[in-house]
Amino acid sequence: MSTTLNNIPMIELVNVSKRFSKTLDFAGKFAKKLGMPVREEVVHAVDGVNLSVRKGEVVGLVGESGCGKSTLGRMVAGIMPATEGDIFWQGQNTANLSGAKAKLAKLQTQMIFQDPMSSLNPRLRVSDIIGEAPLVHGMVKRDQLETYVDEQMRRAGLDPSYKRRYPHQFSGGQRQRIGIARALAVQPEFLVCDESVAALDVSIQAQVLNLFMKLRQELDLTYLFISHDLSVVEHLSDRVVIMYLGRVVEEAKAEDVFNRANHPYTQSLLNAVPRIEARKKAFQVVKGEIPSPLNPPKGCHFHPRCPMAMDRCRVERPLLKEIAPGHKSACHLNDAA
Amino acid sequence: MTQTPTLEVRNLRTHFFTRAGVVKAVDDVSFTVPRGKVLGLVGESGSGKTVTGFSVMRLVDEPGRIAGGQILFKGQDLAKASEEEMRSLRGNRIAMIFQDPMMTLNPVLRIDTQMIETVQAHAKVSREEARQRARDTLGMVGIPSPDERLMSYPHQFSGGMRQRVAIAIALLHKPDLIVADEPTTALDVTIQGQILAEVQKLAAETGTSLIWITHDLSVVSGLADDIAVMYAGKVVEHGDVGEVLDTPLHPYTNGLLGSVPSRNKRGEPLRSIPGMTPSLFNLPAGCAFQARCPRAAEVCKQEPPFREWLPAREARCFIPHNVSEPGTKEQVA
Secondary structure, eight states: OOOOOOOSOSEEEEEEEEEEEEOOOHHHHHHHHTTOSOOOEEEEEEEEEEEEEOTTOEEEEEOOTTSSHHHHHHHHTTSSOOSEEEEEETTEETTTOOHHHHHHHHHHEEEEOSOHHHHSOTTSOHHHHHHHHHHHTTSSOHHHHHHHHHHHHHHTTOOGGGTTSOGGGSOHHHHHHHHHHHHHTTOOSEEEEESTTTTSOHHHHHHHHHHHHHHHHHHTOEEEEEESOHHHHHHHOSEEEEEETTEEEEEEEHHHHHHSOOSHHHHHHHHHSOOTTOOSOOOOOOOSOOOOTTSOOSSSTTGGGOTTOOHHHHHSOOOOEEEETTEEEOOTHHHHO | OOSOOSEEEEEEEEEEEETTEEEEEEEEEEEEEOTTOEEEEEOOTTSSHHHHHHHHHTOOOTTEEEEEEEEEETTEETTSOOHHHHHHHBTTTEEEEOSOHHHHSOTTSOHHHHHHHHHHHHSOOOHHHHHHHHHHHHHHTTOSSHHHHHTSOGGGSOHHHHHHHHHHHHHTTOOSEEEEESTTTTSOHHHHHHHHHHHHHHHHHHOOEEEEEESOHHHHHHHOSEEEEEETTEEEEEEEHHHHHHSOOSHHHHHHHHHOGGGSOTTSOOOOOOSOOOOTTSOOSSOTTGGGOTTOOGGGGSOOOEEEEETTEEEEOSSOTTOOSSOOHHHHO
């Protein structure tokens, strides 16, 4: 594990929120005029999140569907603005960055998506997909582009002789490698991987995970690894952040999360994961469904499903507090103890 | 076991006769599912696990055809059954659960319409009785306030609830066999846990046999009694779940287990399988896994037999793992 003494985090989010609202259409406005109970629907996709990723660190971001982990990833990668809060790139507020600096911050953060088929242009050859951005940004001269692309492909485990092919001529795992090669071609320091191995078969997934680990060592990369798969996150991450309905509920070193989970949601999530070691065991069950983010429960979002919910959980939002060095959890139970 | 098993598949071959050539999606597959037991059918995409499930249901479409073998359901050969016989079995004695419940459910009909129709298709009961049975079954799979939910449309359910409805429909006639094709793959972990718990309970209570098709070894490990691992249209290993996962015989099973992140030490490289699944159009002669296999030898260019290496443990390999005495390279060659 690379430990840098650099105290300034690679990226830091301070109280960041993202709201999506559906404005009323004409019929809706008309109905409202007539006194019908229609209102603009607002989804709090991300609700007051603080997160920092240090240089050289791999942070795993875990949560179930609709918890806002992808939205958060997109804001970190700078492809979606935050509704509220500040995002600091190496100590500087991204909102105040201008010109060349803003461009550099964006270039140095690259994203790798879940479905390579929808994130690769089907009408471009692989050499163009990988070579376009470095050429545009002046990182490589046109006459050296060929060798540059070859090098990027080789590093991602692709045969450079395939560079005249189109994305559809590759298998799923290879396509994911093209996505990785494209992201690395602009020499980023920070990669945001949004469910990057979720769609792959187990044996291919293992190959891509190994590639991520190899690249981390070779290029000293920092990762924000977003996944719903706890075992993948456990394997890769130094630190793990657990989200539930737009809020961070727990944050700690990977060992702490998997051995000493504090938040009831994290505990039930870990219980629900099927493991190979567990033979013929009765599956542990968290009751209830994930509530709609349109209308989340008051207080602690998890209280309707929590086996330990108290009256206080129904009204007051628990804050993310440090319960042990480097281990934060948002649960009222920690105050009682 | 003295009683006839619920399902016995012998040397099943399902081939697709396409213009580009014959694709042997299922090629010489045999397995048995005893009454009340769960068989986990595991494989990666394109291994033929879904086509095997479809063949049992006789749902393989043109240009696919069952080209050989027997599918003995309580002694009756489904491979030779007429379409009429199949209709009276499907949804009645054998049911199927699909990965995407939105495909099983009709989006423009209410749940009660769909469930009552299913009940009345196979049982001579009044509408009221059928409704009663539908409601009871919904309650059984853990759907709260089933009376109200019967009046809903599929889109008003969440993903997990929709899958429960699909399971309830499969259970309406208390079938002897359920073929479940990746039913929890699209669901969140906590919801998957709930469904697995329900299924486990139901299988134990009703004595229904299950074929659970999945790519996820860890799901099978908790749920199944037996496991069959498929690769390129063939079952490469079969046996008791615990034994197969602890001491895999086939190098492919071994490689799959090595690829699972939680089995490895944190941060260390995974023991992945090199290369990728071969195209079914041009499989190599002999063992289909040889190009990716760390133990491949000259002998693997011949077709390996599906043989019992340990008691009740079969594998399709010349040089299996975890077998001490036979099968070393020298002896076979």
